[in-house]
Amino acid sequence: MKGSYLEVRHVSKTFPGVKALQDVSLCADKGEIIGLVGINGAGKSTLMNILCGVLTMDEGSISIDGRQISISNPRDAEQNGIAIIHQESIVFQFMTVAENLYINHLEHFVKNGRMNYKTMYGRAAEDLEKVGCKIDPSMPISDVTIGERQMIEIVRALNQGADIILFDEPTSSLTIHEKDILFDVIRNLKASGKTVIYISHFLNEILDICDTIVVMRDGKVVNHLESGKTELSEIIENMVGHKAVEIQADFKINTEKPMLSVSNLSAGNKVRDISFSLYEGEILGFWGLLGSGRTEIIRAMLGLDKRNAGTVTFYDENEKAHTIRGRELMEHCGYITESRHHDGLFLRLPVYKNFTMANLGKYCNQFLRMKEREEKQELQTFVEKLQIKLPGFSAAAEQLSGGNQQKLIIARWLSKKQRFYIFDEPTRGVDVNAKSQIHQLIFDLARAGNGVIVISSEIEECMSLSSRIAVIRKGQIVGEVTREEASDSKLMALCMGEEA
Amino acid sequence: MMGVKLTADNKTDKKSINLADYGVYFITALIFIAFSATTKVFLSGNNITQLLSNCASMLVVCAGMTFVIITGALDLSVGSVLLLSGMMINLLVQAGVPAIPAILCALLAGTLIGAINGFCVMKLKANAFLVTYGTQIAIRGFALTISNNASVYTSQGLKDTLRFQVAGMPLFILLAVLLILTAQFVLKYTAYGRKVIAVGCNETGASKIGIRTKLVKGSVFAISGLCAAIAGLITVVNVGTCAPYTGNGIEFTGAAAILMGGTSMYGGKGSIVPGTLIGVFLLQMMENGLTILGIDPYYLSLVRGALIFIAMFVDSLKNRR
Structure with missing residues (x-):
């Protein structure tokens, strides 16, 4: 362990009620790619935040090239050559590519008291070329794809003289092609002697690109694995501490009893002539590429869009049939949205208030007063049923890990006893363990005779959950495939517009 | 994370004690002690009643405005609504209308103006700041038109009816106390209050679980309008006149008091009791105490400005992550 370029030794960090990191050590050499894996709440993000100066550690030390350093804010991290590429790139919407690139150092391009855009664009083109990116630096950033924005962030990091580059879930919103480009860039970084720390839930990527895999669990490093000699299942075992279980699919679909029928639904320019039915006990998968209009169909159906x-x-x-007007359907449905933080949770409100927010009427007494004791009692039953781990009922929702947040949202609707549920990307950013629990929950819902719609970009998830999959392209349902018929290639073919 | 076994009776959910949350209480207590020690008048019964009277109308305005600020908006029209309500009551009573119908008319007008503000925010998707700035100017103009831009005195009859004391306290102080307690109850313990906080905390999230966010956002303005109109009533009874400058600037000093009380300008967090109550009390006590000490009125503005500045700073400190 001695003599590595980056050495993190015996780092501990405690949050109120939670030991986020306990005696964590990690070493990395120049030109090494370390894969950091672990379920949500294992402590990866905390460790990354300490390295890039967002959090400070309670105990431990960090040294670079044998020299002990202290990082107490993001500026220290930058000065020590540590940079992070965020999951969602940080960009300034109304500026050009080049301005975004040099936002920290715009003064370098000032000539005679005004900005010299010509030199700036020239430099930008050169810098972008180094990572094989050929976008026009004078374009507004809003016209640039997510993958290209990431390249801009990488160039920004390199310009700041970063030697240690952290990637936090970089591929979660990239297309397959963009991912390949990113991997080439990361390999080039390795070749030029940079140290890369790569966090991802996609273990195939980790095996593909990393030299060493560091597995974290419950705030500790549990194992170092060499990627050449490691099987996927071994990583998963290390992450969860036991083997993941597969779902047994024996649906009890009642095709006599439709729960919902949508016919010829159109809205805006993204939802065109949608017709489908959902039956009791069924899980209907909506599958399509990003931007195919899946979420828009749901929004139109619920009346969130006109x-x-x-x-x-x-x-x-x-x-009894009810023709739905306006937002009436929302009364009957549990809607687990795509992005927990954006539109699922009230992050700063206590957990129990988050839990009952969709069902306030149930917990009101005759004087309109909220019965907080009952709210907490009800939450307690769901905490046990869904194995939600909480620091306390009055803790803010933001203190929970991703998986527990998602379970909290599911509990919210379960307690309202809805008969119809919509899951939009139910396991995005959720660890392997919570993912299989959530899958089991969705399946149990269907078994109990509820109707479920699942939207997922992950083709495996869609196939393993759904009893029937509707393939969506350009706002239309272009085909329906039963569970038995479904295969990667068949779904892909449908969504690419080939006849199956 | 490490599972902690919880039971519903668990009352030990601790909140970390934060100086920014409790600082305002220390400051209020310190200043209270300082004024009591340095002047003889401050702690006298008459002065305390005077101080509470000064607080009453602002408290009522702020109780309504707290709802608006918790949804993340601001209501700039409260001062004008207060003025209009005061003018209406005095003019109607002068014109021979009995007290109760005159007061009800004024309260209705205030609620209506609030509802119009709410409607513009809700349906026309207009910016709350601009809408209420518009009504502020228009309503002040209207109020000054009906009063010929002059002060209107409160009729002796009305004062006689409403200026009695209950348990040594003027009626309107008790009215204000009752009102802020009710407002706090609504905010903290009812489903409607939960929804107001939810909308301030995460509007898109609230709409996706079926909360009618527009209705909530609109309704808080109606509450604010009603409260401002009640404050108009309290002012004319207390002061005995309604002047053209009545209610001027109360929207900003009120907002500052609310912020000092720990309600966040960013929405989603706040309380009326103790929050807004302590903020208003601190502001009024400063003015009262400094006046007793014989401080130049211009310094009063300076102190008020400094307090507002501190309130803003603390608010941003608390929301820093």
Whole structure:
């Protein structure tokens, strides 16, 4: 362990009620790519935040090239050559590519008291070329793809003289092609002697690109694995501490009893002539590429966007049909949205208030007063049922890990006893362990006779959960495939527009 | 994370004690002690009643405005609504309308103006700041038109009816206390209050679990308008006149008091009791105490400005991550 370029030794960090890191050590050489894996809440993000100066550690030391350094703010990290490439690139929407690139050092391009855009664009083109990126530096950043924005962040980091580059889930919103380009760039960084720390939930990527894999669990480093000699299942075992379970699919679909039928629904320019039915006990998968209009279909169905044409009919317990107007469907449905932080949780409110927010009427007494004790009691039953780990009922929702946040949102709707659920990307940013628990939950919901719609970009997830998959392209349902017929190639073919 | 076994009776959910949260109480206590020690008048019964009377109308305005600020907006029209309500009550009573209908008319007008503000924010998707700035100017103009830009005195009859004391306290102080307690109850313990906080905390999230966010955002303005109108009533009874400058600038000093009380300008967090109550009390106590000490009125503005500055600073400190 002695003599590595970057040495992190015996780092500990405690948050109120949680030991986020306990005696964590990690070494990396120049030209090495370290893969950092672990389920959510294992401590990866905390470690990264300490390295880039967002958090300070309670104990331990960090040294670079044998020299002990202290990092107490992001500026220290930058001066010590540490840079982080965020999951979602930080860009300034109304500026050009080049301005975004040199945002910290715009003064270098000032000539005679004004900005010299010509030199700036020239430099930018050269710098971008180094990572094989050929975008026009004078373009507004809003016209640039997510993959290219990431390249801009990498160039920004290199310009700042970064020698240690941290990647936090860099591929989660990239296309396959963009991912290949990114991997080439990362390999080039390695070849030029940079140290790379790569965090991802996609273990195939980790095996593909990393030299060493560091597995974290419960705030500790549990194992160092060499990627050439490691199997996927071995990593997963190390991450969860036991083997993940597969879902047994024996659906009890009642095709006599539709729960929801949508016919000829159109809205905006992203939802065109959508018709489908959902039956009791069924999990209907919506699969399509990013931007194919999956979420928009749901929004139109729920009335969150204006419907231009078409009817939505909901059948209640007594098989009575209700034609849905406005947002009425929201009364009947549990909607687990795509982005927890953006539109799922009230991050700064206590956990129990998050839990009951969709069902406030149930916890009101005759004087309109909220019965907080009952709210907490109800939450307690779900904490046990779904194995949600909380620091306390009054803790803010932001203190939970991703998986527990997602379970909290699911618990919110379960307690309202809805019969119809929509899961939009139910396991994004959730660790392997929580993922299989959430899959099991969704499946149990269907088994209990509820209707479920699952939207997922992950083709495996969609296939393993759904009893039927609707493939969506350009706002239309271009095909329906049953569970038995479904295969990667068949779905891909449909969504690319080839006849299956 | 490490699972902690919880039970519903667990009352030990601790909140970390934060200087920024409690600083305002220390400061208020310190200043209170300082004024009591340095002047003989400050702690006298008459002065305390005077101080509370000064607090009453601002408290009522701020109780309503706290709802608006918690949704992340601002209501600039409260001062004008207060003026209009005061003018309406005095003019109607002068014109021979009995007290109760005159007061109800004024309260209705205030609620209506609030509802119009709410409607513009809700349906026309207009910026709350600009909408309420517009109503501020327009309503002040209207109020000054009906009063011929002159002070209107409160009729002796009205004062006689409403200026009695209950348990040694003027009626309107008790009214203000009752009102802020009700407002706090609504905010903290009812489903509606939860929704207001939810909308301030995460509007898109609230809409996706079926909360009618626009209705919530609109309704807080109606509450604010009603409260401002009630404050108009309290002012005319207390002061005995409604002058053209009545209510001028109360939207900003009020907002500052609310912020000092720990309600966040960023929305989603705040309280009326103790928050807004302590903020208003601190502001009024400073003015009262410094006046007793014989400080130049211009310095009063300086002190008020400094307090507002500190409030803003503490608010941003608390929201820094």
